[in-house]
Amino acid sequence: MIPLSPGPFVRCRSTSTLLMLCWIFAGFTCTGSEHAATSTLPAAFTDLLPHFLVEPEDEYIVKNKPVTLTCRSTPATQIYFKCNGEWVHQDDHLIERTIDPATALPIMQVKIDITRQQVEKVFGLDQYWCQCVAWSTTGTQKSQKAFIRIAYLRKNFEEEPQGKEVTLDQEVLLRCHPPEGVPPPEVEWQRNEDVLDPASDPNFFVTADHNLIIKQARLADTGNYTCAAKNIVARRKSPSATVVVYDGGWSEWSKWSACGADCSMWRSRECTQPAPSTGGKDCQGLDLQSLNCTSLECPQTASGAEDVALYVGMVAVALCLTLLLIVVVLVYRRRKEGLDADVADSSILTTGFQPMGIKPTKPENSHLLTIQPDLTSTSTSYQGTLRSRHDTAGKFSMANGPLLDPLPNGSHTLHNGKLGADPGEFVSRLTAQGYFKTLPRDVDNTSYGTFNFLGGRLTLPNTGISLLIPPEAIPRGKIYEIYLTVQRKEDIRLPLAGCQTLLSPVVSCGPPGVVLTRPVILSMDHCSDACPENWAVRLKKQNYEGTWEDVLLMGEEHPSDPYYCQLEAETCRVFSEQMGRFALVGESLHMGAAKRLRLVLFSDAYCTTLEYNIRVYCMDDTQDVFKEVMQMERQLGGRLIDEPHLLLFKDSYHNLRLSIHDMPQAHWRSKLLAGYQEIPFYHIWNGSQRYLHCTFTLERLSLATCQLSCQLCVWQVEGEGQSFGLDFNIAKDTRAMDSEFLLMDSSSTALAGPSAFQIPYLIRQKICSSLDTPCPNGADWRMLAQRLKLDRHMSFFASNVSPTSVILDLWEAQHFHSGNINQLATVMADIGKQEAMIFLVSDGEC
Numbered sequence: 001m002i003p004l005s006p007g008p009f010v011r012c013r014s015t016s017t018l019l020m021l022c023w024i025f026a027g028f029t030c031t032g033s034e035h036a037a038t039s040t041l042p043a044a045f046t047d048l049l050p051h052f053l054v055e056p057e058d059e060y061i062v063k064n065k066p067v068t069l070t071c072r073s074t075p076a077t078q079i080y081f082k083c084n085g086e087w088v089h090q091d092d093h094l095i096e097r098t099i100d101p102a103t104a105l106p107i108m109q110v111k112i113d114i115t116r117q118q119v120e121k122v123f124g125l126d127q128y129w130c131q132c133v134a135w136s137t138t139g140t141q142k143s144q145k146a147f148i149r150i151a152y153l154r155k156n157f158e159e160e161p162q163g164k165e166v167t168l169d170q171e172v173l174l175r176c177h178p179p180e181g182v183p184p185p186e187v188e189w190q191r192n193e194d195v196l197d198p199a200s201d202p203n204f205f206v207t208a209d210h211n212l213i214i215k216q217a218r219l220a221d222t223g224n225y226t227c228a229a230k231n232i233v234a235r236r237k238s239p240s241a242t243v244v245v246y247d248g249g250w251s252e253w254s255k256w257s258a259c260g261a262d263c264s265m266w267r268s269r270e271c272t273q274p275a276p277s278t279g280g281k282d283c284q285g286l287d288l289q290s291l292n293c294t295s296l297e298c299p300q301t302a303s304g305a306e307d308v309a310l311y312v313g314m315v316a317v318a319l320c321l322t323l324l325l326i327v328v329v330l331v332y333r334r335r336k337e338g339l340d341a342d343v344a345d346s347s348i349l350t351t352g353f354q355p356m357g358i359k360p361t362k363p364e365n366s367h368l369l370t371i372q373p374d375l376t377s378t379s380t381s382y383q384g385t386l387r388s389r390h391d392t393a394g395k396f397s398m399a400n401g402p403l404l405d406p407l408p409n410g411s412h413t414l415h416n417g418k419l420g421a422d423p424g425e426f427v428s429r430l431t432a433q434g435y436f437k438t439l440p441r442d443v444d445n446t447s448y449g450t451f452n453f454l455g456g457r458l459t460l461p462n463t464g465i466s467l468l469i470p471p472e473a474i475p476r477g478k479i480y481e482i483y484l485t486v487q488r489k490e491d492i493r494l495p496l497a498g499c500q501t502l503l504s505p506v507v508s509c510g511p512p513g514v515v516l517t518r519p520v521i522l523s524m525d526h527c528s529d530a531c532p533e534n535w536a537v538r539l540k541k542q543n544y545e546g547t548w549e550d551v552l553l554m555g556e557e558h559p560s561d562p563y564y565c566q567l568e569a570e571t572c573r574v575f576s577e578q579m580g581r582f583a584l585v586g587e588s589l590h591m592g593a594a595k596r597l598r599l600v601l602f603s604d605a606y607c608t609t610l611e612y613n614i615r616v617y618c619m620d621d622t623q624d625v626f627k628e629v630m631q632m633e634r635q636l637g638g639r640l641i642d643e644p645h646l647l648l649f650k651d652s653y654h655n656l657r658l659s660i661h662d663m664p665q666a667h668w669r670s671k672l673l674a675g676y677q678e679i680p681f682y683h684i685w686n687g688s689q690r691y692l693h694c695t696f697t698l699e700r701l702s703l704a705t706c707q708l709s710c711q712l713c714v715w716q717v718e719g720e721g722q723s724f725g726l727d728f729n730i731a732k733d734t735r736a737m738d739s740e741f742l743l744m745d746s747s748s749t750a751l752a753g754p755s756a757f758q759i760p761y762l763i764r765q766k767i768c769s770s771l772d773t774p775c776p777n778g779a780d781w782r783m784l785a786q787r788l789k790l791d792r793h794m795s796f797f798a799s800n801v802s803p804t805s806v807i808l809d810l811w812e813a814q815h816f817h818s819g820n821i822n823q824l825a826t827v828m829a830d831i832g833k834q835e836a837m838i839f840l841v842s843d844g845e846c
Contacts, residue, residue, distance in 0.1 A: 048075050048105075048136060048138060049136060049138050049139050049141060050073045050074065050075060050076040050134035050135065050136045050140070050141050051073065051074065051141065052071065052072065052073050052132075052134065052141065052143050053072040053073060053074060053107065054070055054071060054072035054109070055071060055132075055143040055144050055146075056069040056070065056071055056081075056130055056131065056132060056143060056144070056145075056146035057069075057146055058146050058147045058148070058149075059114070059146065059148050059149075060148075060149055060150070060151035060182070060183060060232060061114070061115075061116050061119060061148060061149070061150045061151060062151050062232055062233055063116075063233070064115075064116050066113045066114055066115045066116070067113070067114050067148060068111055068112070068113050068114075069081065069111065069112050069113075069114060069130055069132075069146055069148075070109065070110075070111050071109070071110050071111075071132035071134075071143055072107060072108070072109040072110075073107070073108055073132075073134035073141070074100060074103075074105045074106060074107045074108070075105050075106050075107075075136055076106070076107075076108045076134040076135060076136055077108075077135050077136055077137065078108075078134070078135040079093075079095075079108050079109075079110040079132055079133070079134045079135070080093065080110070080132065080133055081093065081110065081112050081130055081131070081132050081133075082130065082131055082132070082133060083114070083118075083128070083129065083130040084122060084127070084128060084129060084130075088112055088130075092112055092113070093110050093111070093112055094110065094111040094112070095108065095109070095110050096108070096109045096110075097109075108134070110132060112130070114128075114130065114148050116150060119148055119149070119150055120150070120544060120545070128147065128148045128149070129145045129146060129147045129148070130145070130146050130148065131143050131144065131145045131146065149182050149183075150182070150545070151181075151182055151183065151231065151232055151233045152181060152182055152233055152545070152546075152547075153179055153180075153181035153185055153229070153230075153231050153233045153234045153235075153236060154179035154180045154181060154236075154495055154547075155179060155236065156179055156495050156497045157176065157177060157178060157179055157227065157229070157236070157238045157497070158177035158178070158179065158180070158495065158496065158497075159175050159176060159177035160176070160227070160238045160239055160241070160497075161174040161175060161176050161212070161225055161226075161227055161238060161239075161241035162174075162175070162241055163241045163242040163243065163244075164241070164243050164244075165243075165244045165246065166217045166243065166244070166245055166246070167217070167245070167246050167248075168217060168218070168219070168245060168246060168247060168248070168249060169216045169217060169218075170216070170217045171213065171214065171215060171216065171217070172213070172214035172217050172221075172243060173211060173212075173213055174189075174211065174212040174213075174214075174225055174227075174241060174243070175211050176189075176210045176211060176212065176227035176238060177209075177210070178210060178227070178229035178236070179229060179236055179495070180493055180495065181229070181231050181233070182231075183231050183232065184231070185229035185230055185231040185236075186229070186230055186231065187206075187210040187227060187228065187229050188228050188230075189204075189206065189212045189225060189226070189227060189228070190225070190226045190228055191221075191223045191224070191225050191226075192223045192224055193226075196212070202215075203215050203216060203218070203221075210227070212225065212227075214243075217243075217245045218245065219245055219247060219274070221243060221245050222243060222244055222245045223242075223243060224240040224241070224242050224243075225240065225241045225242075225243055226238055226239075226240050226241075246276070247274050247275070247276055248271055248274065248275065248276035248282060248283050249271070249273050249274055249283060250269050250270070250271060250273065250283050250285070250287075251269050251270045251271075251272050251273045252269065252273075253267050253268070253269050253289070254267045254268050254269065255267065256291070259293035259298060263292060263293045263298040264290050264291060264292050264293060265290070265291055265293055266288060266289060266290040266291070267288075267289050268287055268288050268289075269287055270287065271283035271287070445460060445463075445485055445486050445488075446460075446483055446484065446485040447459060447460055447483065447484045447485075447749040447750055448481065448482070448483045448484075448750060449481070449482055449749075449750030449751075449752055450479060450480070450481050450482075450752065451469055451474055451479070451480055451482055451752050452474055452476075452478065452479050452480075452752075452753075453471065453472055453473075453474050453475065453476045453477075453478070454471055454752070454753040454754065454761065455468075455469040455470050455471040455472070455473055455474065455752075455753070455756065455757070456469050456750070456751050456752035456753060456756040457469065457750075457751045457756040457757075457816070458482065458483075458484040458509075458749065458750055459484075459748075459749050459750075459751075459816075460484060460485075460486055460624070460749070461749060462623060462626075462627045463486055463505070463525075463623050463624040463627055464523070464524060464525040464570075464571065464622065464623040464624065465484070465486055465505065465507055465522075465523065465524045465525075465623075465624060466484075466522075466523045466813070466816065467482070467484045467509050467520060467521070467522050467523075468520060468521040468523070468756075468809060468812060468813045468816075469482065469520050469756075470518055470519075470520065470521070470805070470809045470812075471757075471761060471764065472517060472518055472805075473516050473517060473518040473519070473520055474516065474517070475515060475517055478515070480511075480514055481511075482509065482510070482511070482514075482579075483508075483509065483510055483511070484507070484508070484509045485507070485508050485509075486505045486506070486507055486508075486624050487505070487506040487507070487508060487581070492506045492581075492583075493688075494506065494540070494548060494583055494585070494688070495548060496585065496686060496688075498587065499587050499588040499593075499651060500585055500586065500587045501585070501586055501587075501588070501595065501651075501685050501686060501687050502583060502584075502585060502620075502686070502687035502688060503526045503527055503528050503537070503572075503584045503585060503586045503595070503620075503687070504524050504525060504526045504527070504572060504583055504584035504622065505524055505525070505583070505622055505624045505625075506581065506582075506583045507522060507524050507581070507582055507583070508580070508581040508582075509522060509579050509580070509582075510579045510580065511579060512544075512578070512579045512580045513579070514579055516577050516578070516579075518577075518800075518805075519562075519564070519575040519576055519577045519806075520575075520576060520577075520579075521573055521574070521575055521809055521810065521813045522573070522574040522576060522582060523571055523572070523573050523574075523813055524571070524572055524574075524584070524622075525570060525571055525572070525621070525622035525623050525624070526567065526570065526571065526572045526584050526622070527595050527596045527597070527620040527621040527622055527687075528567075528586050528593075528594075528595060528596070529593065529594040529595070529596065529648060530567065530568070530569050530570070531592075531593070532554070532555065532567070533589070534588065534589055534590065534592055534593035534594070535586045535587065535588060535589060535593055536553065536554075536586070536587040536589060537553075537554040537555075537565075537567065537584060537585070537586045537587075538550045538552065538553050538554070538584075538585050538586075538587070539551055539552035539554070539563060539565055539574060539582060539583075539584060539585075540582065540583050540584075540585050541563075541578075541580050541581065541582055542580065542581040548583075551563050552564070552565055554567060557796065559795060559796065559798075559799030560799075562576065562577040562578055563575065563576050563577075563578075564793075564796050565584075566793065566810070568814075570596075570621070572584055573810065573813055573814070575796075575806075588651040590651075591650060591651050591652050592650065592651075593650065593651045594648040594649060594650045594651070595620065595621075595648070595649045595684075595685070595687075596620070596621035596646060596647075596648060596649075597618055597619065597620065597621060597646070597647045597648070597649045597684070598617075598618075598619060598620075598621045598626065598644050598645070598646060598647075599616060599617070599618060599644065599645040599646075599647055599714060599724075600616075600617045600626070600629065600640070600642075600644045600645075601614060601615070601616055601617075601640070601641050601642045601712070601724075601726070602614075602615045602617070602633050602638040602639065602640060602641065603615070603638065603639060603641050603730065604637065604638060604639075605637050605638060605639040606637065607730050607731070610699050610700050610701075610702075610703065611671070611697060611698070611699055612697075612698045612699070612700060612708070612730060613695050613696070613697055613698075614641070614660070614695070614696045614698065615633075615638070615693050615694070615695050615696075616658055616693060616694045616695075616696070616712070616714075617629055617691070617692070617693040618656065618679060618684065618692045618693065618694070619691070619692060620687055621646065626644075628691075629691065632691070641726065641728055642724060642726060645714075645722065645724060647714060647722060649684055649685070649716060650716060651685065652681075652716065653681050654681060654716050654717035655678045655679060655680050655681050655716070655717055656678065656679045656681070656684060656714070656715075656716055656717075657676045657677065657678050657679075657713075657714070657715055657716075657717060658676060658677045658678075658679075658694050658696075658712070658713070658714050659675060659676035659677070659712075659713050660696050660698075660710050660711070660712055660713075661710065661711045661713060662709070662710055662711040663698070663708070663709075663710045664709065666701075667700060667701055667702070667705045667707075668698055668699070668700055668701070668705070668708065668710075669698070669699050669701070670696070670697070670698055670699075671697045671698065671699050672696070672697060676713075677694045677696075679692060679694070706729050706730050706731040706732070707727075707728075707729055707730075708726070708727075708728060708729075708730055709725075709726065709727040710725075710726050711723055711724070711725055711726070712724045712725075712726060757812055758812060758815070758816075758821055759808060759812070759821070759824075764805075764808060767804060767808065767828070768802050768804040768805050768808070770804075771784055771803075771804040771831075772802050772803060772804050772805075779831050779832050781797065781803040781804040781807060782794065782803075783831050784804065784807055784827065784828075784831060785797060785803075785807055787827045787830065787831070788807065788811060788827065790807060790810065793810075811824065
């Protein structure tokens with residue numbers, strides 16, 4: 001606590017300063033070798049509030065060098081710093097006192113040093129702040145807050161410039177997205193290592209987002225272009241992008257020749273200014289032009305009869321051309337009537353979203369391992385006639401076809417692990433502790449629980465994300481409060497380079513640094529095509545400094561690694577001995593690699609105008625994104641008009657196109673001018689933009705029109721596409737989106753102890769003790785893994801003290817919603833172990 005009146009703890013830096021102040025101020029006393037000082041203001045200044053001459057400014061910590069904050073005030077009896085709401089110890093202040101010669105007012109200056117370690121203790125690098133408080137006998141004043149941040153500059157550019165080959169005078173665009181850094185880096189462009197200055201050469205222009213534009217390519221612009229980024233920490237350079245400017249230009253036309261015997265004259269030009277070079281092609285266009293002479297210039301003129309024949313021939317040709325033009329227009333208009341489309345912004349969703357609510361029941365005299373969970377699920381209602389997503393008739397090859405061309409127009413109880421009535425209060429309580437500074441405050445996307453050695457499970461409903469804490473993972477005698485959350489992609493910037501793409505949600509579990517004796521299992525969806533030969537899949541983890549690190553490359557795991565990953569068709573299971581923030585990133589190895597996208601169509605539940613909007617969302621096929629879009633559309637009052645559709649989006653650098661066709665022209669028309677809408681490849685492949693969508697704006701010709709039937713076509717340019725038939729009544733279903741559409745999961749978000757597992761704890765121990773011991777005939781944990789189709793992970797299981805226990809952990813993680821305990825009992829019986837009989841033990845006997 002800092003006293004509000006002068007006290008005996010102010011320290012001076014030197015004896016000379018102390019003696020000067022003793023001479024100036026009445027009541028100033030000096031005692032002891034520590035130079036303790038107490039000061040009071042002269043009577044003339046006692047009615048003045050202190051004001052600041054110097055206030056602390058924002059600072060950046062570079063590497064491990066501390067920063068110094070300075071505060072100066074007059075008149076003041078005391079000045080102290082407060083950082084992040086806590087007073088800085090008096091011994092950490094450097095105090096100096098002087099007198100203003102102009103006003104004779106006393107001036108006090110205080111300095112403190114802030115180290116990197118102090119800032120890192122606060123998880124969240126933008127949150128460390130300090131301010132100073134000055135006292136006088138009249139009152140106190142606070143300075144502005146100074147924020148201290150750790151400076152850094154990532155190594156990889158988020159987007160690198162790409163080489164181009166262009167013709168003379170063509171505009172050139174070179175893109176550059178610099179690495180993430182604090183403070184934000186400055187960007188400059190270089191050509192052949194020389195810095196480009198747009199101020200001295202107006203042919204160059206650098207946009208606000210750091211892209212370079214060459215307005216008109218010149219021969220001298222051929223070279224290697226580099227994007228350079230720098231801040232106070234470091235300087236980075238992108239790989240060079242080679243720009244080649246072709247040469248080849250026409251000379252001036254020659255003078256017209258004299259009129260020849262055929263009553264025509266001509267002129268010529270040559271491709272010599274400049275001649276083609278650096279791989280340039282010959283000039284495009286005619287090198288010779290001719291022109292009819294006037295009758296006076298012709299050497300001889302035709303007779304009258306010949307003139308008549310000439311004129312008749314010219315009229316006949318004109319009539320033929322007119323008829324041909326009419327036929328072309330008629331054919332064009334007839335084809336136009338069959339196709340009509342719109343354009344907007346698009347977003348895609350994932351397919352097969354059917355979460356289940358689990359309501360475990362335990363009737364009397366039931367068997368321990370034959371208890372069946374009550375699996376309940378709700379289904380989504382759709383209006384209109386739907387076509388199956390596997391209908392091959394709806395698919396078409398886009399290599400050749402008309403669509404390639406533009407159309408003409410709280411507290412916890414350990415026995416149940418459930419949250420208290422106010423989860424927000426629990427979040428606030430945890431975040432008040434230093435260990436939980438990064439704990440997210442979004443209760444809707446976060447689960448919390450209290451766990452001990454019996455383990456448990458955290459689940460984020462309707463997201464496909466869960467955390468299994470196996471028995472004995474938490475040391476005996478320890479109780480941990482653990483959280484699980486999914487981060488919004490727009491809040492987390494993941495550095496991606498080249499062909500890399502985000503395949504999963506960004507998931508955090510914590511607190512980081514807790515001691516685990518066994519790995520926990522983090523389950524989350526992914527959107528890859530699950531073909532290992534197409535991908536290099538990496539597990540990334542964010543360290544305390546905010547840097548994302550590769551902690552695992554799938555296919556190259558080592559038994560000693562603290563992480564292991566199993567990639568299933570749609571789910572990734574991460575075994576981790578450490579808590580933290582994780583994400584799955586894939587790098588395509590060739591253009592055959594594909595991401596699963598989900599297309600979902602929405603419209604307005606209430607339509608009272610002639611205009612009618614259809615929104616087509618396009619996004620990664622993960623349940624967390626699907627949940628967000630469903631919730632957002634419910635707030636907008638939207639309704640689902642078709643089942644979700646799956647689309648494989650290949651790494652071919654081609655954009656995604658969408659169009660609507662076959663609307664009844666007598667009742668509906670499109671309000672968009674273009675024939676299709678297009679979403680850039682990078683926006684989809686990057687995976688960081690969550691709500692990509694196209695809006696097709698239609699107009700009915702009468703308010704009485706309610707039935708709409710049309711065809712939606714979605715395809716990747718030069719690739720395979722799909723078409724979906726829509727047929728529904730826009731006024732029949734006026735219900736806004738509710739829980740029926742959201743497929744709400746009623747299972748508990750936090751389960752602690754035995755309620756979190758299907759296999760009872762005692763039976764689990766007996767199974768492990770029976771199967772962990774190797775048998776000559778193979779009737780041990782190895783056969784269990786084979787029967788459960790987990791034999792590809794044999795080396796990982798063998799690296800654990802209890803392979804059987806890890807296998808059962810994985811089985812629990814995979815079959816939480818749909819586990820068949822009888823099937824597991826059958827597997828145990830097939831192995832030939834007598835312990836299989838324990839599956840028939842009743843509750844009373846256990």
